[in-house]
Amino acid sequence: MAGHSQFKNIMHRKGRQDAVRAKLFSKLGREITVAAKMGMADPDMNPRLRLAIQAAKAQSMPKENIERAIKKAEGGDTENYEAIRYEGYGPGGAAVIVEALTDNRNRTASAVRSYFTKSGGALGETGSVGFMFDRVGEIVFPTKVGDADKVLEAAIEAGADDVVSDEEGHVVTCAFESLGEVSDALTKALGEPESVKAIWKPQTRTALDEDKAASMLKLMDALEDDDDVQNVFSNFEVSDDVMAKLTV
Template identity: 50%
Template sequence: MAGHSKWANIKHRKGAQDAKRGKIFTKLIKEITVASKEGGPELENNPRLRLAVQNAKGKNMPKDTIERAINKGQGSEAASYEELTYEGYAPNGVAVFVECSTDNLNRTVSNVRAIFNKNGGSLSKNGSVEFLFERKGTFVFDLPEGMDEEDLELALIEGGAEDMSIEDGKVNVTSSMEDFGNVQSKLDELGIAPENAELERIPTTTVTLDNESFQSVMKLIDKLEDDDDVQKVFHNLEVTDEQMELI
Protein backbone atom coordinates (compact mmCIF):
# COMPACT_ATOMS: atom_id res chain seq x y z
CA MET A 1 0.00 0.00 0.00
CA ALA A 2 1.53 3.31 -1.06
CA GLY A 3 1.10 5.74 1.81
CA HIS A 4 0.53 9.50 1.76
CA SER A 5 3.54 9.99 4.04
CA LYS A 6 4.39 13.52 2.91
CA TRP A 7 0.76 14.58 3.33
CA ALA A 8 0.72 13.03 6.80
CA ASN A 9 3.91 14.84 7.80
CA ILE A 10 2.50 18.17 6.64
CA LYS A 11 -0.63 17.50 8.70
CA HIS A 12 1.41 16.70 11.79
CA ARG A 13 3.36 19.92 11.46
CA LYS A 14 0.16 21.87 10.87
CA GLY A 15 -1.40 20.25 13.92
CA ALA A 16 1.59 21.29 16.01
CA GLN A 17 1.17 24.85 14.76
CA ASP A 18 -2.51 24.92 15.66
CA ALA A 19 -1.75 23.69 19.17
CA LYS A 20 0.99 26.27 19.61
CA ARG A 21 -1.43 29.03 18.70
CA GLY A 22 -3.96 27.79 21.23
CA LYS A 23 -6.54 27.44 18.48
CA ILE A 24 -7.07 23.71 18.34
CA PHE A 25 -9.26 23.44 21.46
CA THR A 26 -11.51 26.22 20.17
CA LYS A 27 -12.09 24.37 16.91
CA LEU A 28 -12.64 21.02 18.63
CA ILE A 29 -15.12 22.51 21.11
CA LYS A 30 -17.10 24.04 18.26
CA GLU A 31 -17.19 20.70 16.39
CA ILE A 32 -18.41 18.91 19.54
CA THR A 33 -21.12 21.53 20.07
CA VAL A 34 -22.31 21.37 16.45
CA ALA A 35 -22.35 17.56 16.51
CA SER A 36 -24.26 17.53 19.80
CA LYS A 37 -26.89 19.95 18.50
CA GLU A 38 -27.21 18.09 15.20
CA GLY A 39 -27.46 14.50 16.44
CA GLY A 40 -28.03 14.60 20.19
CA PRO A 41 -25.72 14.25 23.22
CA GLU A 42 -25.47 10.43 23.35
CA LEU A 43 -22.19 9.19 21.87
CA GLU A 44 -23.52 5.73 21.00
CA ASN A 45 -26.29 7.25 18.86
CA ASN A 46 -24.29 10.09 17.28
CA PRO A 47 -21.30 9.02 15.12
CA ARG A 48 -20.23 12.59 14.42
CA LEU A 49 -20.18 13.45 18.11
CA ARG A 50 -18.36 10.23 18.96
CA LEU A 51 -15.67 11.11 16.43
CA ALA A 52 -15.39 14.70 17.68
CA VAL A 53 -15.01 13.54 21.28
CA GLN A 54 -12.44 10.94 20.22
CA ASN A 55 -10.37 13.62 18.47
CA ALA A 56 -10.66 15.91 21.50
CA LYS A 57 -9.40 13.15 23.77
CA GLY A 58 -6.55 12.54 21.31
CA LYS A 59 -5.49 16.16 21.90
CA ASN A 60 -5.75 15.70 25.69
CA MET A 61 -8.81 17.90 26.14
CA PRO A 62 -10.07 17.68 29.76
CA LYS A 63 -13.22 15.62 30.33
CA ASP A 64 -15.14 18.52 31.89
CA THR A 65 -14.36 20.72 28.85
CA ILE A 66 -15.74 18.03 26.56
CA GLU A 67 -18.90 17.70 28.67
CA ARG A 68 -19.48 21.47 28.65
CA ALA A 69 -19.13 21.51 24.86
CA ILE A 70 -21.70 18.69 24.53
CA ASN A 71 -24.12 20.49 26.87
CA LYS A 72 -23.65 23.73 24.94
CA GLY A 73 -25.33 22.05 21.96
CA GLN A 74 -28.47 21.20 23.97
CA GLY A 75 -31.55 23.07 25.20
CA SER A 76 -33.28 26.27 24.20
CA GLU A 77 -30.10 28.29 24.68
CA ALA A 78 -28.03 25.96 22.49
CA ALA A 79 -25.36 27.61 20.39
CA SER A 80 -26.34 27.78 16.73
CA TYR A 81 -23.65 27.44 14.08
CA GLU A 82 -23.93 27.37 10.31
CA GLU A 83 -21.42 25.30 8.33
CA LEU A 84 -20.15 26.66 5.03
CA THR A 85 -17.18 26.46 2.70
CA TYR A 86 -15.12 28.92 0.67
CA GLU A 87 -12.79 28.30 -2.25
CA GLY A 88 -10.03 30.40 -3.70
CA TYR A 89 -6.41 30.73 -4.71
CA ALA A 90 -3.36 31.77 -2.75
CA PRO A 91 -0.43 33.46 -4.54
CA ASN A 92 1.19 31.44 -7.36
CA GLY A 93 -1.99 29.52 -8.15
CA VAL A 94 -2.15 27.40 -5.00
CA ALA A 95 -5.70 26.09 -4.52
CA VAL A 96 -7.25 26.67 -1.09
CA PHE A 97 -10.45 25.12 0.30
CA VAL A 98 -11.79 26.50 3.60
CA GLU A 99 -14.35 24.87 5.90
CA CYS A 100 -16.05 27.16 8.41
CA SER A 101 -18.52 26.97 11.26
CA THR A 102 -20.05 30.29 12.30
CA ASP A 103 -22.79 32.02 14.24
CA ASN A 104 -22.39 35.16 12.10
CA LEU A 105 -22.31 34.61 8.33
CA ASN A 106 -21.55 38.25 7.47
CA ARG A 107 -18.55 38.35 9.80
CA THR A 108 -17.14 35.12 8.43
CA VAL A 109 -17.40 35.92 4.74
CA SER A 110 -15.98 39.39 5.39
CA ASN A 111 -13.02 38.01 7.34
CA VAL A 112 -12.24 35.22 4.85
CA ARG A 113 -12.44 37.57 1.87
CA ALA A 114 -10.19 40.11 3.61
CA ILE A 115 -7.58 37.45 4.42
CA PHE A 116 -7.42 36.36 0.78
CA ASN A 117 -7.29 39.93 -0.54
CA LYS A 118 -4.69 41.22 1.93
CA ASN A 119 -2.34 38.29 1.36
CA GLY A 120 -2.16 38.17 -2.42
CA GLY A 121 -4.95 35.64 -2.93
CA SER A 122 -8.43 35.73 -4.41
CA LEU A 123 -11.73 34.24 -3.29
CA SER A 124 -13.52 32.30 -6.05
CA LYS A 125 -16.98 30.87 -6.59
CA ASN A 126 -17.97 27.48 -5.19
CA GLY A 127 -16.68 24.62 -7.34
CA SER A 128 -13.64 26.51 -8.59
CA VAL A 129 -11.11 24.38 -6.67
CA GLU A 130 -13.17 21.58 -5.10
CA PHE A 131 -12.50 19.31 -8.10
CA LEU A 132 -8.76 19.41 -7.28
CA PHE A 133 -9.33 17.49 -4.03
CA GLU A 134 -10.55 14.01 -3.11
CA ARG A 135 -12.56 13.34 0.04
CA LYS A 136 -10.68 10.73 2.05
CA GLY A 137 -10.86 9.33 5.54
CA THR A 138 -7.60 9.69 7.47
CA PHE A 139 -6.56 8.09 10.75
CA VAL A 140 -3.44 8.67 12.85
CA PHE A 141 -2.42 6.52 15.82
CA ASP A 142 0.62 5.09 17.57
CA LEU A 143 1.76 1.69 16.35
CA PRO A 144 0.37 -0.70 18.99
CA GLU A 145 3.12 -2.33 21.03
CA GLY A 146 3.76 -5.90 19.98
CA MET A 147 1.53 -5.73 16.89
CA ASP A 148 3.00 -7.04 13.66
CA GLU A 149 2.94 -4.36 10.95
CA GLU A 150 1.90 -6.77 8.20
CA ASP A 151 -0.92 -8.20 10.32
CA LEU A 152 -2.12 -4.68 11.07
CA GLU A 153 -2.01 -3.74 7.39
CA LEU A 154 -3.97 -6.84 6.34
CA ALA A 155 -6.60 -6.21 9.02
CA LEU A 156 -7.02 -2.61 7.90
CA ILE A 157 -7.29 -3.61 4.24
CA GLU A 158 -10.02 -6.00 5.29
CA GLY A 159 -11.72 -3.09 7.04
CA GLY A 160 -11.66 -0.88 3.94
CA ALA A 161 -8.35 0.99 4.17
CA GLU A 162 -6.66 2.09 0.95
CA ASP A 163 -3.24 3.25 2.16
CA MET A 164 -1.07 2.82 5.25
CA SER A 165 2.33 4.24 6.14
CA ILE A 166 4.37 4.28 9.33
CA GLU A 167 6.74 7.11 10.21
CA ASP A 168 8.40 7.62 13.60
CA GLY A 169 6.05 5.14 15.22
CA LYS A 170 2.93 6.91 13.89
CA VAL A 171 0.57 4.93 11.69
CA ASN A 172 -1.18 6.95 8.96
CA VAL A 173 -4.15 5.28 7.32
CA THR A 174 -6.23 6.53 4.40
CA SER A 175 -9.61 5.26 3.23
CA SER A 176 -12.25 6.27 0.75
CA MET A 177 -14.92 8.56 2.15
CA GLU A 178 -17.44 5.71 1.85
CA ASP A 179 -15.27 3.34 3.93
CA PHE A 180 -14.51 5.84 6.70
CA GLY A 181 -16.99 4.24 9.10
CA ASN A 182 -15.82 0.73 8.22
CA VAL A 183 -12.21 1.54 9.08
CA GLN A 184 -13.37 3.15 12.32
CA SER A 185 -15.19 -0.06 13.20
CA LYS A 186 -12.12 -2.16 12.39
CA LEU A 187 -9.95 0.01 14.63
CA ASP A 188 -12.50 -0.37 17.43
CA GLU A 189 -12.39 -4.13 16.89
CA LEU A 190 -8.58 -4.03 17.17
CA GLY A 191 -8.76 -1.95 20.34
CA ILE A 192 -7.04 1.02 18.69
CA ALA A 193 -8.15 4.57 19.56
CA PRO A 194 -6.82 7.02 16.94
CA GLU A 195 -5.42 10.29 18.18
CA ASN A 196 -7.00 11.85 15.10
CA ALA A 197 -9.62 10.60 12.64
CA GLU A 198 -11.42 12.77 10.13
CA LEU A 199 -12.57 13.33 6.58
CA GLU A 200 -9.94 15.27 4.68
CA ARG A 201 -9.66 16.87 1.26
CA ILE A 202 -6.47 15.46 -0.24
CA PRO A 203 -5.12 17.17 -3.38
CA THR A 204 -5.00 15.16 -6.59
CA THR A 205 -2.31 17.45 -8.03
CA THR A 206 0.17 19.64 -6.17
CA VAL A 207 2.13 22.86 -6.74
CA THR A 208 5.84 23.22 -5.83
CA LEU A 209 7.26 26.65 -5.04
CA ASP A 210 10.61 28.20 -4.13
CA ASN A 211 11.12 29.11 -0.47
CA GLU A 212 10.15 32.77 -0.80
CA SER A 213 6.93 31.99 -2.67
CA PHE A 214 6.20 29.16 -0.23
CA GLN A 215 6.38 31.52 2.74
CA SER A 216 4.08 33.95 0.98
CA VAL A 217 1.44 31.22 0.54
CA MET A 218 1.86 29.98 4.11
CA LYS A 219 1.23 33.49 5.40
CA LEU A 220 -2.25 33.42 3.86
CA ILE A 221 -2.93 29.87 5.10
CA ASP A 222 -1.76 30.77 8.63
CA LYS A 223 -4.08 33.78 8.70
CA LEU A 224 -7.03 31.61 7.66
CA GLU A 225 -6.21 28.98 10.30
CA ASP A 226 -5.99 31.71 12.94
CA ASP A 227 -9.58 32.84 12.29
CA ASP A 228 -11.96 31.51 14.94
CA ASP A 229 -14.70 30.75 12.39
CA VAL A 230 -12.39 28.60 10.24
CA GLN A 231 -12.39 24.91 11.14
CA LYS A 232 -10.11 23.45 8.46
CA VAL A 233 -7.96 24.72 5.58
CA PHE A 234 -6.90 22.43 2.73
CA HIS A 235 -4.43 23.32 -0.02
CA ASN A 236 -2.46 21.67 -2.81
CA LEU A 237 0.96 23.12 -1.98
CA GLU A 238 3.73 20.51 -2.03
CA VAL A 239 6.08 21.11 0.89
CA THR A 240 9.74 20.07 0.82
CA ASP A 241 11.61 18.92 3.92
CA GLU A 242 13.56 22.19 3.89
CA GLN A 243 10.34 24.21 3.74
CA MET A 244 8.82 22.21 6.61
CA GLU A 245 11.65 23.57 8.75
CA LEU A 246 10.56 27.09 7.79
CA ILE A 247 6.99 26.58 9.04
Protein backbone atom coordinates (compact mmCIF):
# COMPACT_ATOMS: atom_id res chain seq x y z
CA MET A 1 0.00 0.00 0.00
CA ALA A 2 2.87 2.36 0.82
CA GLY A 3 4.23 2.59 -2.70
CA HIS A 4 0.74 3.04 -4.16
CA SER A 5 -0.18 5.84 -1.75
CA GLN A 6 3.13 7.66 -2.07
CA PHE A 7 3.10 7.69 -5.84
CA LYS A 8 -0.53 8.85 -5.93
CA ASN A 9 0.31 11.69 -3.56
CA ILE A 10 3.30 12.73 -5.64
CA MET A 11 1.23 12.85 -8.81
CA HIS A 12 -1.40 14.91 -7.00
CA ARG A 13 1.06 17.40 -5.58
CA LYS A 14 2.63 17.97 -8.97
CA GLY A 15 -0.76 19.05 -10.23
CA ARG A 16 -0.49 16.77 -13.24
CA GLN A 17 -3.91 15.15 -12.94
CA ASP A 18 -5.35 16.45 -16.21
CA ALA A 19 -2.34 15.54 -18.34
CA VAL A 20 -2.03 12.18 -16.61
CA ARG A 21 -5.75 11.50 -17.10
CA ALA A 22 -5.61 12.22 -20.84
CA LYS A 23 -2.62 9.91 -21.21
CA LEU A 24 -4.33 7.29 -19.04
CA PHE A 25 -7.41 7.30 -21.29
CA SER A 26 -5.16 6.84 -24.31
CA LYS A 27 -3.44 3.85 -22.72
CA LEU A 28 -6.70 2.32 -21.53
CA GLY A 29 -8.11 2.75 -25.04
CA ARG A 30 -5.09 1.03 -26.56
CA GLU A 31 -5.49 -1.94 -24.22
CA ILE A 32 -9.18 -2.21 -25.14
CA THR A 33 -8.37 -2.11 -28.85
CA VAL A 34 -5.62 -4.73 -28.55
CA ALA A 35 -7.82 -6.99 -26.39
CA ALA A 36 -10.72 -6.72 -28.84
CA LYS A 37 -8.46 -7.41 -31.79
CA MET A 38 -6.84 -10.46 -30.14
CA GLY A 39 -10.19 -12.05 -29.26
CA MET A 40 -13.87 -11.35 -29.80
CA ALA A 41 -15.35 -7.84 -29.54
CA ASP A 42 -17.87 -9.18 -27.01
CA PRO A 43 -16.51 -8.74 -23.44
CA ASP A 44 -18.64 -11.65 -22.22
CA MET A 45 -16.68 -13.93 -24.54
CA ASN A 46 -13.30 -12.19 -24.15
CA PRO A 47 -11.87 -12.09 -20.57
CA ARG A 48 -9.03 -9.70 -21.48
CA LEU A 49 -11.45 -7.24 -23.10
CA ARG A 50 -13.80 -7.52 -20.13
CA LEU A 51 -11.00 -6.66 -17.74
CA ALA A 52 -9.83 -3.77 -19.95
CA ILE A 53 -13.35 -2.31 -20.00
CA GLN A 54 -13.66 -2.73 -16.23
CA ALA A 55 -10.38 -0.86 -15.75
CA ALA A 56 -11.54 1.92 -18.09
CA LYS A 57 -14.91 2.32 -16.36
CA ALA A 58 -13.20 2.44 -12.97
CA GLN A 59 -11.24 5.46 -14.23
CA SER A 60 -14.47 7.12 -15.46
CA MET A 61 -13.46 6.77 -19.09
CA PRO A 62 -16.45 7.94 -21.20
CA LYS A 63 -18.62 5.23 -22.73
CA GLU A 64 -18.10 6.65 -26.22
CA ASN A 65 -14.31 6.37 -25.81
CA ILE A 66 -14.66 2.70 -24.88
CA GLU A 67 -16.96 2.00 -27.83
CA ARG A 68 -14.62 3.87 -30.19
CA ALA A 69 -11.67 1.76 -29.03
CA ILE A 70 -13.60 -1.46 -29.70
CA LYS A 71 -14.78 -0.28 -33.12
CA LYS A 72 -11.19 0.59 -34.01
CA ALA A 73 -10.29 -3.07 -33.57
CA GLU A 74 -13.35 -4.25 -35.49
CA GLY A 75 -12.40 -2.00 -38.40
CA GLY A 76 -9.07 -3.76 -38.71
CA ASP A 77 -7.22 -0.50 -39.31
CA THR A 78 -5.38 -0.41 -36.00
CA GLU A 79 -1.65 -0.91 -35.68
CA ASN A 80 -0.29 -4.30 -34.68
CA TYR A 81 0.69 -3.79 -31.07
CA GLU A 82 2.89 -6.25 -29.23
CA ALA A 83 2.83 -6.74 -25.46
CA ILE A 84 6.33 -6.64 -23.96
CA ARG A 85 7.53 -6.76 -20.35
CA TYR A 86 10.82 -5.18 -19.31
CA GLU A 87 12.54 -5.79 -15.99
CA GLY A 88 15.45 -4.10 -14.31
CA TYR A 89 16.87 -2.35 -11.28
CA GLY A 90 16.41 1.32 -10.51
CA PRO A 91 18.41 3.57 -8.16
CA GLY A 92 19.36 1.91 -4.89
CA GLY A 93 18.68 -1.55 -6.27
CA ALA A 94 14.89 -1.17 -6.36
CA ALA A 95 13.27 -3.72 -8.67
CA VAL A 96 11.15 -2.40 -11.56
CA ILE A 97 8.74 -4.10 -13.97
CA VAL A 98 7.53 -2.23 -17.05
CA GLU A 99 4.61 -3.38 -19.21
CA ALA A 100 4.38 -1.94 -22.71
CA LEU A 101 2.21 -2.19 -25.80
CA THR A 102 4.24 -1.18 -28.84
CA ASP A 103 4.16 -1.24 -32.63
CA ASN A 104 7.94 -0.77 -32.71
CA ARG A 105 9.91 -3.03 -30.37
CA ASN A 106 13.26 -1.35 -31.09
CA ARG A 107 11.94 2.15 -30.35
CA THR A 108 10.39 1.12 -27.05
CA ALA A 109 13.35 -0.96 -25.88
CA SER A 110 15.74 1.89 -26.65
CA ALA A 111 13.60 4.42 -24.78
CA VAL A 112 13.07 2.24 -21.72
CA ARG A 113 16.77 1.40 -21.56
CA SER A 114 17.68 5.08 -21.69
CA TYR A 115 15.34 5.91 -18.79
CA PHE A 116 17.00 3.27 -16.62
CA THR A 117 20.51 4.38 -17.59
CA LYS A 118 19.86 8.09 -16.97
CA SER A 119 18.49 7.32 -13.50
CA GLY A 120 21.51 5.26 -12.51
CA GLY A 121 19.67 1.97 -12.90
CA ALA A 122 20.07 -0.88 -15.36
CA LEU A 123 17.67 -2.81 -17.59
CA GLY A 124 17.96 -6.57 -17.14
CA GLU A 125 16.70 -9.71 -18.84
CA THR A 126 13.07 -10.80 -18.61
CA GLY A 127 12.74 -12.68 -15.34
CA SER A 128 15.61 -10.84 -13.65
CA VAL A 129 13.29 -9.28 -11.04
CA GLY A 130 9.93 -10.90 -11.78
CA PHE A 131 10.53 -13.60 -9.15
CA MET A 132 10.39 -10.83 -6.52
CA PHE A 133 6.75 -10.05 -7.36
CA ASP A 134 3.41 -11.89 -7.33
CA ARG A 135 0.91 -11.44 -10.17
CA VAL A 136 -2.39 -10.50 -8.50
CA GLY A 137 -5.57 -8.55 -9.09
CA GLU A 138 -6.04 -5.19 -7.35
CA ILE A 139 -9.36 -3.38 -6.82
CA VAL A 140 -9.32 0.03 -5.13
CA PHE A 141 -12.35 1.63 -3.47
CA PRO A 142 -12.74 5.12 -1.97
CA THR A 143 -13.39 5.48 1.78
CA LYS A 144 -17.00 6.55 1.12
CA VAL A 145 -18.09 2.97 0.28
CA GLY A 146 -17.91 2.04 3.96
CA ASP A 147 -15.65 1.23 6.88
CA ALA A 148 -12.93 -1.41 6.95
CA ASP A 149 -15.22 -4.11 8.39
CA LYS A 150 -17.84 -3.63 5.67
CA VAL A 151 -15.25 -3.84 2.89
CA LEU A 152 -13.54 -6.85 4.50
CA GLU A 153 -16.84 -8.70 4.77
CA ALA A 154 -17.68 -7.94 1.12
CA ALA A 155 -14.19 -8.96 0.02
CA ILE A 156 -14.39 -12.31 1.82
CA GLU A 157 -17.81 -12.96 0.29
CA ALA A 158 -16.44 -12.08 -3.17
CA GLY A 159 -13.51 -14.47 -2.84
CA ALA A 160 -10.72 -11.91 -2.42
CA ASP A 161 -7.45 -12.73 -0.65
CA ASP A 162 -6.65 -9.55 1.29
CA VAL A 163 -7.81 -6.02 2.12
CA VAL A 164 -5.75 -3.04 3.28
CA SER A 165 -7.75 -0.05 4.51
CA ASP A 166 -6.45 3.39 5.51
CA GLU A 167 -7.50 7.03 5.34
CA GLU A 168 -7.06 7.05 1.54
CA GLY A 169 -9.31 4.10 0.78
CA HIS A 170 -9.51 0.34 0.55
CA VAL A 171 -7.19 -1.83 -1.55
CA VAL A 172 -8.50 -5.33 -2.23
CA THR A 173 -6.24 -8.00 -3.72
CA CYS A 174 -7.26 -11.31 -5.23
CA ALA A 175 -5.94 -14.06 -7.46
CA PHE A 176 -5.11 -12.73 -10.92
CA GLU A 177 -7.30 -15.38 -12.55
CA SER A 178 -10.40 -14.33 -10.58
CA LEU A 179 -10.04 -10.54 -10.90
CA GLY A 180 -13.08 -10.15 -13.17
CA GLU A 181 -15.37 -12.21 -10.96
CA VAL A 182 -14.22 -10.61 -7.70
CA SER A 183 -14.51 -7.12 -9.20
CA ASP A 184 -18.07 -7.79 -10.39
CA ALA A 185 -19.11 -9.11 -6.96
CA LEU A 186 -17.55 -6.17 -5.11
CA THR A 187 -19.08 -3.63 -7.49
CA LYS A 188 -22.53 -5.05 -6.73
CA ALA A 189 -21.84 -4.94 -3.00
CA LEU A 190 -19.97 -1.63 -2.67
CA GLY A 191 -20.47 0.37 -5.86
CA GLU A 192 -18.00 1.41 -8.56
CA PRO A 193 -14.29 0.99 -7.66
CA GLU A 194 -11.66 3.64 -8.31
CA SER A 195 -9.50 1.18 -10.23
CA VAL A 196 -9.47 -2.44 -11.34
CA LYS A 197 -6.23 -3.88 -12.66
CA ALA A 198 -3.77 -6.73 -12.67
CA ILE A 199 -0.58 -5.76 -10.85
CA TRP A 200 2.83 -7.08 -9.92
CA LYS A 201 2.82 -7.00 -6.11
CA PRO A 202 6.28 -6.89 -4.51
CA GLN A 203 7.07 -9.61 -1.99
CA THR A 204 9.54 -7.35 -0.16
CA ARG A 205 10.31 -3.62 -0.19
CA THR A 206 13.57 -1.74 -0.85
CA ALA A 207 14.00 1.42 1.23
CA LEU A 208 15.59 4.40 -0.53
CA ASP A 209 17.35 7.44 0.90
CA GLU A 210 16.61 10.97 -0.31
CA ASP A 211 19.02 11.00 -3.27
CA LYS A 212 18.05 7.55 -4.52
CA ALA A 213 14.36 8.30 -4.00
CA ALA A 214 14.60 11.48 -6.07
CA SER A 215 16.24 9.57 -8.92
CA MET A 216 13.71 6.76 -8.60
CA LEU A 217 10.75 9.12 -8.86
CA LYS A 218 12.27 10.69 -11.99
CA LEU A 219 12.58 7.21 -13.48
CA MET A 220 8.94 6.43 -12.65
CA ASP A 221 7.83 9.74 -14.19
CA ALA A 222 9.81 9.12 -17.39
CA LEU A 223 8.40 5.61 -17.77
CA GLU A 224 4.82 6.68 -17.02
CA ASP A 225 5.06 9.52 -19.54
CA ASP A 226 6.15 7.23 -22.38
CA ASP A 227 3.24 6.56 -24.74
CA ASP A 228 4.27 2.92 -25.24
CA VAL A 229 4.36 2.12 -21.52
CA GLN A 230 1.10 0.83 -20.06
CA ASN A 231 2.07 0.08 -16.44
CA VAL A 232 5.06 0.43 -14.12
CA PHE A 233 5.57 -1.50 -10.87
CA SER A 234 8.37 -1.26 -8.32
CA ASN A 235 9.22 -2.44 -4.82
CA PHE A 236 10.76 0.86 -3.67
CA GLU A 237 9.72 2.40 -0.38
CA VAL A 238 10.32 5.92 0.88
CA SER A 239 9.91 7.13 4.47
CA ASP A 240 7.42 9.91 5.21
CA ASP A 241 10.29 12.24 6.23
CA VAL A 242 12.10 11.78 2.93
CA MET A 243 8.86 12.09 0.96
CA ALA A 244 8.08 15.37 2.71
CA LYS A 245 11.46 16.77 1.65
CA LEU A 246 11.00 15.66 -1.96
CA THR A 247 7.51 17.15 -2.33
CA VAL A 248 8.12 20.56 -0.77
